[in-house]
Amino acid sequence: MGLTFDPADVTLPELGHRIGGRPRTGAPATTLRRPSDGQAYAEIPCADAQIVDEAVATARATWRTSGWGGCHPRERVRTLHAWADLIDAEAGELARLEALGSSRPIAELVKGDVATIAEQIRFFAEFADKEGGALPPVGDARFGMVQPEPYGVVGAITPWNFPLSMAVWKLAPALAAGNAVVIKPSEVTPLSTLRLVELGERAGLPAGLVNVVLGDGPVTGNALVQHPGVAKLSFTGSTRAGGAIMEAIGRSGVKPVTLELGGKSPQIVFADADLDLAAACVARGIVANAGQVCVAGSRLLVAREVAEELSEKISEIMGSKRPGATWSEESSYSPIISETQIARIESIVSASVSAGAEIVSGGTRLGQEGWFYAPTILGGITPDNPAVREEIFGPVLTLQTFTDEADALHHANHETYGLCAGVFTRDLNRAMRMTRRIEAGTVWVNRYGRSQDHIMPTGGYGGSGIGKDLGREAYIANCRHKTVLMDIGTD
Numbered sequence: 001m002g003l004t005f006d007p008a009d010v011t012l013p014e015l016g017h018r019i020g021g022r023p024r025t026g027a028p029a030t031t032l033r034r035p036s037d038g039q040a041y042a043e044i045p046c047a048d049a050q051i052v053d054e055a056v057a058t059a060r061a062t063w064r065t066s067g068w069g070g071c072h073p074r075e076r077v078r079t080l081h082a083w084a085d086l087i088d089a090e091a092g093e094l095a096r097l098e099a100l101g102s103s104r105p106i107a108e109l110v111k112g113d114v115a116t117i118a119e120q121i122r123f124f125a126e127f128a129d130k131e132g133g134a135l136p137p138v139g140d141a142r143f144g145m146v147q148p149e150p151y152g153v154v155g156a157i158t159p160w161n162f163p164l165s166m167a168v169w170k171l172a173p174a175l176a177a178g179n180a181v182v183i184k185p186s187e188v189t190p191l192s193t194l195r196l197v198e199l200g201e202r203a204g205l206p207a208g209l210v211n212v213v214l215g216d217g218p219v220t221g222n223a224l225v226q227h228p229g230v231a232k233l234s235f236t237g238s239t240r241a242g243g244a245i246m247e248a249i250g251r252s253g254v255k256p257v258t259l260e261l262g263g264k265s266p267q268i269v270f271a272d273a274d275l276d277l278a279a280a281c282v283a284r285g286i287v288a289n290a291g292q293v294c295v296a297g298s299r300l301l302v303a304r305e306v307a308e309e310l311s312e313k314i315s316e317i318m319g320s321k322r323p324g325a326t327w328s329e330e331s332s333y334s335p336i337i338s339e340t341q342i343a344r345i346e347s348i349v350s351a352s353v354s355a356g357a358e359i360v361s362g363g364t365r366l367g368q369e370g371w372f373y374a375p376t377i378l379g380g381i382t383p384d385n386p387a388v389r390e391e392i393f394g395p396v397l398t399l400q401t402f403t404d405e406a407d408a409l410h411h412a413n414h415e416t417y418g419l420c421a422g423v424f425t426r427d428l429n430r431a432m433r434m435t436r437r438i439e440a441g442t443v444w445v446n447r448y449g450r451s452q453d454h455i456m457p458t459g460g461y462g463g464s465g466i467g468k469d470l471g472r473e474a475y476i477a478n479c480r481h482k483t484v485l486m487d488i489g490t491d
Contacts, residue, residue: 006327007325012191018197018212028043035335035338041101046219047213049223052213057229059153059180062180062209063150069149080124081121087117088118093195094199100191103336104326105328109164119452133147138485150479151232155181155234156235157183158184158186169470175205177479179478180208182230184214184220187220222248235257241261242261257467261465262417262463263294264416266299267422272425272426275313276313278310284448290333297397300314304402311379311399318362349376349392352385356385358380359379362374377398391417417462421440421443431446440464
C-alpha cells in the first residue's frame with residue numbers, strides 16, 4: 001500500500017485547545033494553510049491569559065489528584081510504553097495529519113519522525129525507575145541524601161519545523177520524571193500535537209495531566225512563560241524569541257529554562273576528506289526539510305584546493321531533489337512553511353548578493369503553487385555578509401574557503417551561534433583538535449546530523465541556547481533536587 005494520500009481525506013482533531021481531556025473551542029484567530037499548495041484547511045483559536053490559567057490550574061490539580069508524580073515509577077513506565085505502542089499503531093494517521101499542514105513529506109514522517117517519537121518515549125520512560133538520587137559522603141554522625149523530585153507543572157513551547165518530534169522532546173522526559181505539562185505548539189502546525197496528546201490519554205495518561213493551548217507567541221506563549229504556576233519552561237525556537245522569554249521570566253519571577261535556539265552551523269571539509277561522503281553529508285545537512293532545521297549546516301568551509309570539486313558534487317546532489325506535495329510519497333524535498341518565511345529567505349539572499357555574494361546555484365522559487373525554494377549555494381562570501389551572520393532557516397548554503405586549520409577554525413566559530421558543527425577529514429588527530437576548539441554544543445565528524453542514539457544530548461553554546469534536550473541530561477533537567485541532611489548521632 002502506497003503512502004500517497006488525498007489531503008481531503010484527512011480527519012482533523014477537534015479544532016480547539018485541549019484542557020482536562022476535552023476540546024475547548026474559541027473564536028477563530030489563525031487560518032492554517034498547507035505549504036504544499038497554499039490552501040487554507042482549518043482555523044484555530046488563540047488562548048488568552050485566562051485560558052492559559054485554566055490549563056495550568058487543571059494540570060496542577062490533575063498532577064495532585066492522580067498521584068502521577070508520587071506513584072510507583074513502574075506505573076509511569078507502563079503508561080508511557082502503552083502510549084508509544086499506540087503511536088506505532090496509529091502511525092499512518094499521525095503522519096498524514098502532520099504531512100497535511102507542515103513541511104514534512106509523508107515518506108519521511110512514516111520512516112523517520114513517527115517511529116522515532118515512539119522510541120524516544122520508551123527511552124525516557126525507562127529513566128523513571130532507573131535514575132535515582134545520591135548519597136553524598138558526610139560525617140559518621142550524619143546521613144546525607146540528594147533526592148530528585150518533579151517540578152509539578154512544566155511549560156513547553158514547540159516550533160513548526162518538526163511538530164511531533166519537538167513535542168515529544170518536551171513531553172517524554174517531563175512526564176517520565178513525574179511532571180504535568182502545558183504545551184503550546186506553533187500556531188502554524190498544531191494539529192498533530194493535539195492528536196498526540198489525545199493518544200496519550202487513550203493510553204492511560206490522566207486526562208488533564210497534559211493540556212494543549214493554541215495560540216501565538218506574544219499572547220499565548222507570553223502568558224505561559226510568565227505564569228506563576230509553571231515551575232519550569234522548555235522552549236525550542238529562534239534566538240530572538242529565546243531572549244524575549246528570558247526577559248519575560250526575569251520580569252515575572254525566577255524559573256529554570258531549557259532553550260534550544262538558532263544556529264549557523266559550519267560544515268568544515270579538509271582536503272584529505274572523502275569528498276563523495278562530504279558532499280552527500282553537506283547537501284543533506286542543508287536541504288533536509290528545506291533547511292528549516294535549527295542544526296542545518298548552512299556554512300560550508302572548504303579547503304581552497306578542493307573547493308571547486310566539492311561545490312560541483314554538492315550542486316549535483318541538490319539538483320536531484322524532487323519538490324512535491326508533502327502528501328506525495330514521491331516528494332524528496334520539502335516546501336517552505338509559509339509565504340512569510342519564503343519572502344524572508346528571498347530578502348536575505350537579495351541582501352547577500354547586494355553585499356557581494358554570488359549565486360552559484362539556485363536562488364529562485366520553484367513551482368507554480370505552494371512555497372518551494374530551490375537549494376541554493378552562495379559563493380564569494382565574506383564573514384560580514386548577511387547570509388553568514390543571520391540564520392536564514394532555508395535551503396541556502398554559503399561557501400567560504402580556508403587555507404589551513406587555524407583559518408578554518410577562525411571562520412568556524414560564529415560571533416552569535418554555537419549549536420552544531422561538522423568536520424570532514426581522514427586525520428584523526430586533526431579531528432580531535434577541531435572537536436576541542438570548535439565552540440558548539442555538538443560536533444559531528446565525517447557525518448552531519450543526529451542519529452537515533454537518544455542518549456546523546458543536544459543543545460548549544462552562546463546564542464544557540466541553554467541546557468540540553470535528549471539524553472540523560474533532559475530527564476535530569478525535569479527534576480529538581482532536594483538536599484536532606486540528618487544527624488543520626490553515635491553510640
